[in-house]
Amino acid sequence: MVAMAELAHPLLPSIARGLKGRCPHCGKGKLFWKYLKVSARCETCDHDLARYPADDGPAYLTILLVGHLIVAPLLFFPIVWQSSPAYSLPLILVPLAILTLLLLPRVKGGWIGMMYALGVKDTDGKLHTADYAD
Numbered sequence: 850m851v852a853m854a855e856l857a858h859p860l861l862p863s864i865a866r867g868l869k870g871r872c873p874h875c876g877k878g879k880l881f882w883k884y885l886k887v888s889a890r891c892e893t894c895d896h897d898l899a900r901y902p903a904d905d906g907p908a909y910l911t912i913l914l915v916g917h918l919i920v921a922p923l924l925f926f927p928i929v930w931q932s933s934p935a936y937s938l939p940l941i942l943v944p945l946a947i948l949t950l951l952l953l954p955r956v957k958g959g960w961i962g963m964m965y966a967l968g969v970k971d972t973d974g975k976l977h978t979a980d981y982a983d
């Protein structure tokens with residue numbers, strides 16, 4: 850049994866490579882082949898990239914970041930409350946949607962980098978179910 854404190858790879862460089870959209874193993878190959886589609890294998894080092902689970906984690910983290918760092922401080926400005934929603938909503942929501950869409954692939958890359966550093970693979974989830982406890 851491996852303790853949780855043991856890392857398979859250095860954490861911060863792996864996350865940084867993922868944030869840049871690069872393979873967390875070599876840092877050179879592209880992590881995504883489409884907007885959020887993870888490449889099956891790294892084009893540079895042939896590392897298996899599809900085995901790192903991302904699921905809903907990057908979406909939740911992106912919402913958390915945008916909500917807490919942008920939306921919550923924005924509510925302190927009275928102009929948000931005093932202006933007409935016909936003007937303020939498009940002026941706020943469109944940039945927020947663009948920011949969220951720009952942030953999501955980077956957060957997903959960082960998330961996959963974290964999974965790589967922790968040594969978590971998509972098959973590890975099956976180890977924790979009650980079916981395998983017996």
Ligand SMILES: [Zn+2]
Nearest residue numbers: 872875891894
């Ligand atoms: Zn690579």
